[in-house]
Amino acid sequence: MQAAGIEHFFEAVxxxxxxxxxxxxxxxxxxxxSSLNLTPAEVLYVGDSLKxxxxxxTQVKIDFCYYNRKNQNLPQEAKPKFIISGLLNLLRLFN
Known part of the structure; x- marks a missing residue:
């Protein structure tokens, strides 16, 4: 996140x-x-591992954004809410 210059967008990691x-x-x-006093409906989880x-x-009903930096094909059963190939693409989701 520091390398991408986006760490200031996060309250906690x-x-x-x-x-x-x-x-x-x-x-x-x-x-x-719990530490952020949020509900699953208030969160978007960004991660690079489907496994x-x-x-x-998805077990706790949090929306998921797949950071697909290697542009891999997703299994048919995987249904992330968003897919990005670069972390700066997160900005487009919220503008």
Missing amino acids: VVSEAIGFAKPSPEIFHYAL HDYAGA
Whole structure:
């Protein structure tokens, strides 16, 4: 996020290793929601792993934005709300 110059857009970044829960376990997502006092409907989770990020976010009903930096084909069952190829593309989602 620092390299892309977007870190100032985030109030918090939760790292699984730092809190003791591994994705896709829903606990990390519940931890983030609780620490920010947000509901799943108020959040967009951005991640680059369908196996860990998408699976975890969808378990707790958080909308998911797939950071597809390698432009990989998605399995048919994967249905992220948004797909971006660069982090700066997040700005287009909110403007």
